[in-house]
Amino acid sequence: MPADANAYGDIFGGWLMSLMDSAAGLTASRRVKGRAVTVAMDGMQFHAPVSVGDEVSVYTEIQRVGRTSMTIAVDAWRRHRNEDDAVKVTEAIFTFVAIDENKHPRPIEQE
Template sequence: MTSLPDLQPVIRVTAMPADANPYGDIFGGWLMGHMDLAAGSVASHHAGGRAVTIAVEGMKFHRPVIVGDEVSVYATLVATGTTSMTIDVEAWRRGRHTDEAYRVTQARFVFVAIGDDRQPRKVAALGG
């Protein structure tokens, strides 16, 4: 068991039966989708507009998520390029009736800011 990060989660959701396999474990794709949504929220906020996922790097599943778990997704902007943003994302689970929390997945998402013409556009530097 580990303490949840000191950051506020970008997304918090309860894992439901429709999101699970016959054994009650949540599908990895469901979890990855929520991680992408959280990273996209951070990217579009920093970019001040539309941003699209171009890569997911180093996806690791550490523990299962089961039906009824509260899943908190944390996302932090860690680097910027001319048009790109790199965001570290972690998902944590907490049982419904306990304070025990565990990191269940982590990955690095890369987004590119795009304009109305669907072409890449510049983003502000990290911290700028």
């Protein structure tokens, strides 16, 4: 939406990062069957801008699961509304920690 963009119509990187964090958080919560929190984000690279009106798709893949934490790779793609081809616009690695009801790290069940 226009409120999420700069004066040139490009979406703010922070808005896109928030979308990516939300997607990774859903993936993490599903894997740990409970609450997981973001503790780090590494290697975010912007490859192309996203414009107001573009369709944005976010994809996640769990890369590693440790005792209480996991890393999730996240890619974001954009497609102009009148085109068929999508373009990768950014990528990053998010680290999440599973937490218990007292907000302390808890073990992740290994599959």
